[in-house]
Amino acid sequence: MAERGAEGPESQAAPGSVPEQAAEQEQAQAPDREQVSLDEERKRRFERRKAVYRHARVLARPGAFGTLRERLALLESAGEWYDLDERSDIYGNGVVAALEEKVAALLGTEDAAFFPTGTMAQQVALRCWAGRTGDPTVALHALAHPEVHERGAFTLVSGLRPVRVTGEPRLPTAAEIRAFEEPFGTLMLELPLRDAGFVLPSWSELTEVVEAARERDAVVHFDGARLWETTEHFGRPLAEIAGLADSVYVSFYKSLDGFGGAALAGPRTLIEQSRAWRHRYGGQVFQQFPTALSALAGLERELPRLPDYVRQARVVARALSGGFAAAGLPWTRVHPQVPHTNEFQVWLPFDADVVAEAAVRTAEETGTLLFANAWDAKAPGIAFTEVYVRAAGLEWSAGDVRAAVADFTARLP
Numbered sequence: 001m002a003e004r005g006a007e008g009p010e011s012q013a014a015p016g017s018v019p020e021q022a023a024e025q026e027q028a029q030a031p032d033r034e035q036v037s038l039d040e041e042r043k044r045r046f047e048r049r050k051a052v053y054r055h056a057r058v059l060a061r062p063g064a065f066g067t068l069r070e071r072l073a074l075l076e077s078a079g080e081w082y083d084l085d086e087r088s089d090i091y092g093n094g095v096v097a098a099l100e101e102k103v104a105a106l107l108g109t110e111d112a113a114f115f116p117t118g119t120m121a122q123q124v125a126l127r128c129w130a131g132r133t134g135d136p137t138v139a140l141h142a143l144a145h146p147e148v149h150e151r152g153a154f155t156l157v158s159g160l161r162p163v164r165v166t167g168e169p170r171l172p173t174a175a176e177i178r179a180f181e182e183p184f185g186t187l188m189l190e191l192p193l194r195d196a197g198f199v200l201p202s203w204s205e206l207t208e209v210v211e212a213a214r215e216r217d218a219v220v221h222f223d224g225a226r227l228w229e230t231t232e233h234f235g236r237p238l239a240e241i242a243g244l245a246d247s248v249y250v251s252f253y254k255s256l257d258g259f260g261g262a263a264l265a266g267p268r269t270l271i272e273q274s275r276a277w278r279h280r281y282g283g284q285v286f287q288q289f290p291t292a293l294s295a296l297a298g299l300e301r302e303l304p305r306l307p308d309y310v311r312q313a314r315v316v317a318r319a320l321s322g323g324f325a326a327a328g329l330p331w332t333r334v335h336p337q338v339p340h341t342n343e344f345q346v347w348l349p350f351d352a353d354v355v356a357e358a359a360v361r362t363a364e365e366t367g368t369l370l371f372a373n374a375w376d377a378k379a380p381g382i383a384f385t386e387v388y389v390r391a392a393g394l395e396w397s398a399g400d401v402r403a404a405v406a407d408f409t410a411r412l413p
Contacts, residue, residue, distance in 0.1 A: 042353070049360045049372075056369035059316060059393035063257040071259065078293045081300050088289050092275075095292045102299060103263045107248055108239030111271035114292065116283050118225055118262040119150055121249045123158045124277040125264050126186055129219050129247070132270075135185025136160050139177070139213075142167035143195040144188060145223060169196040173205065177212035187213040189245075190223040191230055192341050198226070198386075200340040203234050210244045220244065225251040225262075228303055229341040232310040246270075252291070255306060256298025259291045305391065309342035312396075313389040317344055319398040320387075323405025324348075329412075342389045350412060352376055352383035358411040359385075362404075370404040 036044075053065065063071060078084060082095060089096045096114050104112040115121035122145075130136040138154065140147065142164040146154050154160040165172040165180055171193055189209065192198040201209065213220050222245040224230075227238070234241055242248045247266035252258035264274050278284060317334045324332040333347040348355055356375040363369035375383045 038353070042356075045356060045360055046374075048364065049356075049369075052360065052363040053369055053372060056363045056367055056372075057392075058369050058372050059396060060372065060388035060390035061392045062388070062390065064253065074257075074259075074297055075290065075293055078297065081296055082293060089287055089292065091284055091286060092288075095289050095296070099292045099295055100263065102296070103250065104265055106238055106299070107242040107250070107265045109242065109248070109265040110268040112263045112265040113271045113274050113278060114288070115262045115264060115278060116260065116285055116288070116291075118145075118223075118249055118251050119153060120278070120281050120283050121262045121264045121274075122146065122188075122221075122223060123153060123160075124274045124281060124283075125221055125247050125249060125266070125270075126154070126160055126188065127158045127277060128270055128273050129186045129221065130160060133185035133217075133219060135183065137182070137184040138162050138186045138188055139165050139172075139180065139184040139218070140188040141165060141172060141190060141193060141196075143169075143193060144190045145194070145225070146188075148195055170199055171201045171205070172209060174208035174212040177209055178215065183216070184218055186219050186221055188221045188223055190225075191227055191241075192343075194226070194343075197335040197345045198339070198341045198343040199336055200230060200233050203236065206234075207244060219246040221246060222248040224248045225254050226341060226343075228255040229306050229310060229343075232307045233340045252295035252298055256295065256302045258294040258298045261288070261291045261295055306342065308394060309389050309391075310339065312394050313339040313342040313344060313387075315398055316387070316389050316393060316396065316401050319401035320346060320405060322398075323402040324409070326402065327406060327409035329409065344387055345384050346371070346387055347378075347382065347384040349381060350383055351381060354413060355383050355385075358408055361411050362408045366404075366407050368404050368407065370401075370408050 063074065082098070086094060088094060092114065100112045100114050104110065115124070126138055136159060138160050140162055147162060147164070154162050163182065163184060165176050171189060171191075177187065187209075192200045210220050222242065224242070227241065227248065227250050230241060231238060242265065247264060247270060250263050250265070252261045252263070264271065317337065317339050321332070321334050321337070330349055332349070333345075335345045335347065352375040355371075359369070359371040359375070371385050371387065373386045373388070375385045377383055
């Protein structure tokens with residue numbers, strides 16, 4: 001982790017330091033600042049954020065934002081958990097098959113299949129279930145990943161028919177499942193629901209929803225891209241959580257910092273069928289050992305630490321709320337107030353460009369990038385961002401967070 005910079009805006013920057021370089025860049029851009037478009041301003045700010053991120057103190061430093069050299073370093077110790085003298089994989093054997101076996105054991109399922117992407121894995125799973133149930137209708141949340149981020153692939157590529165159970169910023173309830181006005185073959189639950197704030201139901205609520213779906217003769221599929229993060233909230237091991245569903249998808253990069261890839265886990269007959277469809281969808285890749293090894297690395301290194309990240313996220317969230325209150329902002333929202341995972345949202349009563357500029361400028365001047373992700377406008381004068389807490393965040397105390405909030409809010413209008 002980079003050393004922390006000066007604590008406040010009045011601190012003096014050392015010659016050649018990040019703050020001094022940022023100030024020089026600001027002066028160089030000043031003459032034409034009024035003449036550039038808003039899009040250009042945002043592009044410049046994005047580049048500034050990327051530049052300062054490399055050296056700033058942050059709450060999380062996902063490997064995906066690292067250099068190629070840093071990413072390749074992930075595999076330097078691969079021999080500690082896999083025999084590198086074994087022949088490389090070809091079309092899914094070797095290390096890929098070993099990864100599949102490990103995932104199935106962790107999730108308590110009969111089998112698991114590796115996929116190059118989660119989008120492919122879930123389409124294949126739900127296509128297989130549609131064939132088995134005779135119903136291509138998939139009940140899901142309006143904010144579910146396939147509805148928001150996949151360009152209608154369920155319908156356009158796989159012939160599925162998604163129907164929205166609810167649009168509320170929470171998971172569907174058992175009452176909503178029982179009262180839904182049309183039949184469906186599969187209920188898909190995203191755990192956690194990222195676009196609602198990485199939220200989860202309680203364990204009793206989740207079991208009731210699954211029971212309600214089964215009462216309607218529907219199968220249950222978990223979009224568990226971040227399922228690895230849920231054990232602390234549910235107070236249950238992964239196998240017990242996954243055991244509620246008929247099939248589960250997990251990602252190897254969202255929580256585990258792998259190079260990419262996903263797995264579909266479930267009954268052996270379903271997974272065997274999914275491998276055939278994986279081939280048809282173009283997912284039968286010749287060699288995948290770098291991604292498979294990085295996934296194994298994530299299971300060895302990151303998975304055991306995720307509960308610590310979740311607990312620290314709760315410390316950070318509480319300190320953020322206290323810091324905003326001390327700053328006298330008219331209103332703020334940390335959502336969920338007690339995070340369900342190691343990720344959560346922060347909402348502030350400002351234009352998105354205003355808070356984005358304050359976040360970057362604070363980092364340039366103090367060396368601390370409290371909000372490392374983009375800010376998005378949800379309504380006029382209201383912006384939100386996502387906060388991730390990982391290994392880098394474990395070194396922050398509540399006092400560190402409150403001090404960073406004070407530096408940030410001092411740069412708001």
